[in-house]
Every structure is written in C-alpha cells, then in structure tokens.
Amino acid sequence: MISENRFDRWGVDLNYATSPSNGSPLLLLHGVTRRWQTFLPVMTDLVIDWQLFAPDFRGHGKSSNSEAGYLVTDYVLDMITFTKQFNHPFVIYGHSLGAMVAAALAATLPEQVRAVILEDPPLHTMGNRISESNLLDLFNGFLQFAGDQRNLDQIINDLSQQKLRNPQTGKEVTLGNVRDEASLRFTASCLQELDPEVLTPILAGQWLKGYETELIFRRIRCPILLIQADTSAGGMLNDDDATQIESWSKAVSRIKLTKVDHLIHWSATQKLINAIMEFLKSVSQD
Numbered sequence: 001m002i003s004e005n006r007f008d009r010w011g012v013d014l015n016y017a018t019s020p021s022n023g024s025p026l027l028l029l030h031g032v033t034r035r036w037q038t039f040l041p042v043m044t045d046l047v048i049d050w051q052l053f054a055p056d057f058r059g060h061g062k063s064s065n066s067e068a069g070y071l072v073t074d075y076v077l078d079m080i081t082f083t084k085q086f087n088h089p090f091v092i093y094g095h096s097l098g099a100m101v102a103a104a105l106a107a108t109l110p111e112q113v114r115a116v117i118l119e120d121p122p123l124h125t126m127g128n129r130i131s132e133s134n135l136l137d138l139f140n141g142f143l144q145f146a147g148d149q150r151n152l153d154q155i156i157n158d159l160s161q162q163k164l165r166n167p168q169t170g171k172e173v174t175l176g177n178v179r180d181e182a183s184l185r186f187t188a189s190c191l192q193e194l195d196p197e198v199l200t201p202i203l204a205g206q207w208l209k210g211y212e213t214e215l216i217f218r219r220i221r222c223p224i225l226l227i228q229a230d231t232s233a234g235g236m237l238n239d240d241d242a243t244q245i246e247s248w249s250k251a252v253s254r255i256k257l258t259k260v261d262h263l264i265h266w267s268a269t270q271k272l273i274n275a276i277m278e279f280l281k282s283v284s285q286d
Contacts, residue, residue: 015062016055029098035061059195107219122236146196217248234261
C-alpha cells in the first residue's frame, strides 16, 4: 500500500513515502529526529480518502544529509520545492517541526494549501526558551546516539538511562521513566539514521533563525486545526503561545488535550484521529 520514492532538491536527496491515489494529496511532516514512519498509527485511517505523501526531512531517515544547514527555514525551502509536484490544492498535517514547516507553507503558498493541521508546534520552546525546559538535556542525550550503529538494544538501554532535569523545578527523571519501550525503540532506530548536525542549531538556540512566526501566522488564510498537548505531561506548545497564535489568525480551531504528551499521534492516537477526521470532512472537496 505504501511505497517509497526519491526526490532531488538541488542536491538534497529526499526520501518520501506515498500511498495510492484515493483522493486529494495530504502531506505529512514529521518532527525533528524522527522519520515518516512516525505517522503509521494514523495512516490507516487517512489513506482511505487521501493520497498521502510523507517525506523524511533532510538529515533524517533515508534522506541525505546537508552541509547547507538544518534551520527550520531550510526544511521549509525543501518542502516548497517538493510540493510543486502536486497538481491541485493539498492539506498539510505536521507534528512539532513539521507543524512549523506546515504553517510556513500555508503562508507562502496560499493558493495551493487548503488547510493545515498543527500538532503541538513548539515555537520558541525549542528556540530561545529551550534552556527553560529539559529539552537541552534531551537533545544533548540524542546527540550521543545520532548515527550510532551499535546493536539497537544497546542503544535503547543507554537511551533509557538518559537523565532529564527540569531547570524550573529541579526534578530529574530518566527518559525510560517517561517513554515506553516501543517509543524508545522507535526513537533509537530514528537516531541511528540521524545526521548529528541536525541538532546543532537546536542546542545553540538558533533553530528558528529567519523564521518569522508572527508574520507567518498572520499570512495564513486557510483553516487551521491547532492541537495542543499538555505541557505538564511533556507538551511543547504552552498556553501563552497557543493564545498568541489565535490572536494572529482568525482561522484557528484549537483543541487542547489534557494529560497527553508531545507525541500526540502515538500516545493519544484515537483522540487525534477523531479530531483530524472531523476537521478534514469540513475542508474536503470533490
């Protein structure tokens, strides 16, 4: 049902998955350090009425690495070129980094993007506020395993022991305390295929350089479904930022899920599917 293909974007060789043409195109954009297979839990429902396109971002999965860099704006430029293959308007669903890219595409390609679904976009939680959470520990830990070709079980064991300290509370946990074994296994396999340089601008707090958040959201004219995780459970979009997005764009429908972490499509799949399917029905066209 799902096949993988290649797309060359000025020397960056992008791997992407696609499904049979059962309807209009739906672009699925994954989060940083992950790959297209992160969406497998939701693809079964979406593939019925849509043709899915799910790329691995540069430096992720089976896509090639890039010496040009890994700012959010670099991923945006890749996807602008990638979407030129679509012959009529499409919908975008993005998680985390993918949500940031999705918003920029909607702002840049207003005639082509019918709607966007934004799953817990981090905004400056992964920008100039990254030191205020345990994300620095998380990504410093990930850096140790990026490109690691050891036995997967060894990586999982070491990854589960990675300590995460909340600088606001001083509370310390291990990654194994907050992610189950299946999630750790997928994370470890993604890290094996990750270019370590992907993490450089994140750790430097420079990831959003050139990404004009307010301008982007003010320019979006299509419907937006904003799905917010719970920051107390590990969500990255806080209430202030979500409210700010609503003030920038009148097209936003916001859903906030309690006791659900940043990986909503993994930890609350059915809730997410219910929200997505209702939204997609409202924007679907013949």
